[in-house]
Each structure stands twice: as C-alpha cells, then as structure tokens.
Amino acid sequence: MRRQILFNSVLVMFLTLSFSCGNSTSPVVHVIEEGAWTGALLGEAITFTVEESQVKNLQLTFIYWGLNLPADTVIWTPDDAEITSNEFHMSDTLTRGYYSYSMNINGTFDPPSEISGMFGTMGAFDSLGAHLTTSDSLSWSGNHD
Numbered sequence: 001m002r003r004q005i006l007f008n009s010v011l012v013m014f015l016t017l018s019f020s021c022g023n024s025t026s027p028v029v030h031v032i033e034e035g036a037w038t039g040a041l042l043g044e045a046i047t048f049t050v051e052e053s054q055v056k057n058l059q060l061t062f063i064y065w066g067l068n069l070p071a072d073t074v075i076w077t078p079d080d081a082e083i084t085s086n087e088f089h090m091s092d093t094l095t096r097g098y099y100s101y102s103m104n105i106n107g108t109f110d111p112p113s114e115i116s117g118m119f120g121t122m123g124a125f126d127s128l129g130a131h132l133t134t135s136d137s138l139s140w141s142g143n144h145d
Contacts, residue, residue, distance in 0.1 A: 039142020
C-alpha cells in the first residue's frame with residue numbers, strides 16, 4: 001500500500017512538472033528602435049538618435065521666463081547617455097552673462113518605438129543686485145521617426 005501511494009505521488013509530481021514545462025512560452029524581447037527619434041516639450045521639438053544602447057545628439061529648445069525674469073531661449077545639447085533598463089538620464093548646466101541654468105531630462109522607452117519622460121529645469125538671472133529665478137518640471141513624449 002505504501003508503495004502504491006509513493007508511486008502515485010511521484011507520478012502526480014512528474015505529470016505536474018511535465019504540463020507546466022510544456023506549456024511555457026519564452027518572454028518576448030522588445031528591442032528599442034535605433035535611429036532618429038522626435039518628441040515634444042511645450043510645442044518645441046526634442047530630437048535625438050538611439051545608437052548602440054545610447055541616446056546621442058539630444059537637442060531641445062526651452063524658453064525661460066518668469067514674472068520678472070527677462071526671457072531667454074536656451075538650446076540644450078547635453079552629453080550622450082547610456083540606456084539602461086529602457087531608461088536614460090541626462091543633465092547639463094549653462095552660464096552665460098547674467099544667466100545661469102540647469103536641466104535634467106529622463107526618458108523611459110516603451111519598446112520598440114515610444115518614449116515618455118520628465119524635463120526639469122531651473123533658471124536664474126543675476127544683475128545689479130537682482131536675483132530672479134524660475135523653475136519648471138514638465139512631461140514629454142515622443143516616438144521613433
């Protein structure tokens with residue numbers, strides 16, 4: 001009797017493993033499309049290239065202004081960034097004349113051809129004792145061309 005119970009238990013385990021292994025499917029691997037990408041931030045274009053797991057040649061235009069901050073347009077071109085786990089992150093700073101700026105941009109790819117992320121920035125104007133600042137945090141999205 002014990003032998004029969006042991007045999008049945010082993011048989012049930014074997015059948016269970018056989019059915020679970022035979023029905024599994026491999027996960028689908030989505031590859032991020034290489035080449036030109038375009039997005040938008042407040043109506044301005046964000047352009048970049050994906051090549052060899054990197055975001056390269058990112059360019060975006062941002063117009064800084066505040067209640068008292070003189071308007072200034074900055075064209076951001078940060079250094080290239082690695083794509084890790086379908087995400088990238090870039091930051092940059094710029095000082096010219098009385099203006100100083102910093103920016104951070106990140107993106108999460110939804111392979112193969114969509115992306116969304118956040119752009120954060122601070123701007124300051126210092127002249128003749130005046131210290132005026134502005135900051136923004138905005139979402140953006142784009143896709144492979």
